[in-house]
Amino acid sequence: MFDFTFHNPTKIIFGAGKETLIGAELNAAGITRVLLVYGRNSVVKSGLLDRVMASLKAGDITCSQYGGVDSNPLLSHTREGVALAKRDKVEAVLAVGGGSVLDESKAIAVGALADEDVWDFFVGKEVTRALPVFTVLTLAATGSEMNGNAVITNAETRQKYNIASPHVYPKVSILNPELTHSVPLSYTAYSAVDAICHVIEGYFTKEPGTHLQDRLVEGIIKTVIETTDLIMDEPDHAKARASFMWAATLALNGLTPAGIGEYSFPNHMIEHALSAIYNIPHGAGLSIVMPAWMKWYVTKNPSQFARFAREIFGIHTGEAGIEALEQWFVTINAPVRLHEVGIPATEIGAIAENAEGLARQWGIGDLYPRETIAEILRLAV
């Protein structure tokens, strides 16, 4: 165990139909005017937006709508949202969507109270305040509903960078697992990969010996695998969708790393560099990067890989555990090689070059120079 501070003040309201409570929650917080951020038309077609709007109306809350968030949310669209939030003098940002919508909403919440360009906060400026963020989640994956992280892509510079700040933890997040029943199986698979990756980064890169946290991680991974398998057979399996959703939240809400000391996010670092260039789903990038990284890293922490193999798959070598995870990715149709998403091996140099800057920003530049990143990516050819 190492020293830590844990403070996660997000209120989670979990259950079918709970989105109708959003107006009352905003009322309780004294909010009268919000920017409602969403993505594509699915939330309109499904009737979710109507239900949310009705709840806002019942709470006498004025609402500016801002749709069109991309699955890798873009800085340009974020900047427009900031301008709108300022113009309409909103008091809060309400995100209705998946992790991308939540992340862009957090960025807008920061930009709305800043004189600087919002991108400044992604390249080093400290976030000192933000509008309160409220969320209605439609996709379980990123954990953004219960953490202080947001990732935005600057298409001009091909940088997919993040902020991490206590000021952007959502005040209230509403998790209705029924909203995820219609998530396509491909995206469900990517989400499973993403949740597993969130807990695996710390599990393998920390010092060994914090067994409590190991057990929390293993409980989350086993649940993600178990529920994903059920969902693949029966996409509207209510219990599985619900457990999957809460597991994905717990995977990145600060619980599993509390007390583990220093750790890093090498898989996310490489994947962000990759999907900043190729607009592929984050989880699809991770299912390619993760087995490759694990094969490269296994000799650096053999006891933890052996533990992973034993606890998750009931098998006895670290290498076999990696193989089992990769095979499971294959069974849920998550890509495990670059060519599966149309990236030729000749692009590895460009991705590695792009990853270098992020590795430096995340404090792991020494461990991950360009050549090492390329070496890892070659294991995914």
Added chain:
Amino acid sequence: MFDFTFHNPTKIIFGAGKETLIGAELNAAGITRVLLVYGRNSVVKSGLLDRVMASLKAGDITCSQYGGVDSNPLLSHTREGVALAKRDKVEAVLAVGGGSVLDESKAIAVGALADEDVWDFFVGKEVTRALPVFTVLTLAATGSEMNGNAVITNAETRQKYNIASPHVYPKVSILNPELTHSVPLSYTAYSAVDAICHVIEGYFTKEPGTHLQDRLVEGIIKTVIETTDLIMDEPDHAKARASFMWAATLALNGLTPAGIGEYSFPNHMIEHALSAIYNIPHGAGLSIVMPAWMKWYVTKNPSQFARFAREIFGIHTGEAGIEALEQWFVTINAPVRLHEVGIPATEIGAIAENAEGLARQWGIGDLYPRETIAEILRLAV
């Protein structure tokens, strides 16, 4: 999975020497005047109180001291604390001690803002406000440092009753595991029993099938057993004390029951009735009650008891799992029979009679009439 709301806003600061941050944390919250509540002289003799006072002084915070909290905190002493808090117009209550000190501090925080007698809130009146509570924890066991519960004993009526309110979650809790190195092994054992009991109540009394939460519970139990064994061999085993402390916090911070639906606290119900009459440590009462209750309950949820046996002890029947837990209690010198704490079997009727009222208050009066409670207690003779 069932609907739930999870909202735990307590900030945890965990690590050696962190008690020196308490002044700064109170400053950050705008507090200038506190009631410092503690128990016996150990916090004076150890120098902890001096360090806390120095931190308060550095933060220019005025402090009224109030010591003498009992290990089963008493209503009479709580009432005096309320009077002192009112007289000195304190803005917050700072608890320095174990669960008893924290619980009484929470009760004082409620009473300080109320016109009613503080006991009213323990027998049904809703808590609608309280002074902010800050804590420096010296004993890992009750989870009070990160939840909204407080238990107080009314010696006149022999009632050990509780409040549960979002208003008494501590704002900040400082957990320095080094402060627990000097906790006697007997109390460490009782604390281990308490933490295990906190997670077991929901695990066995909920409906089966919420595997994520089962895994979180099992991870906590395995950690408590593993670290307690290490501490019994080496009382100042720093890593074990630290993991034990955090496991005890997670055992009752709302994490493990979130999503499990309805469940109950029969072991705590019976134990509170017991220790309201006989002033024995809470954990010592629980190590007597729990195996007895499990032997009585095993046929009502056989699959979960089989799971418990398999996951915790690697054995294959529910009965064997109960036996293994009871034997483990014996190895750490926690009592498992009433006579070990000097309670003759002839007292069972009086305890069962006292428990009935609590069973009704906790909504399980139908399941636990007096005769059933007596039947369970006879398994501990």
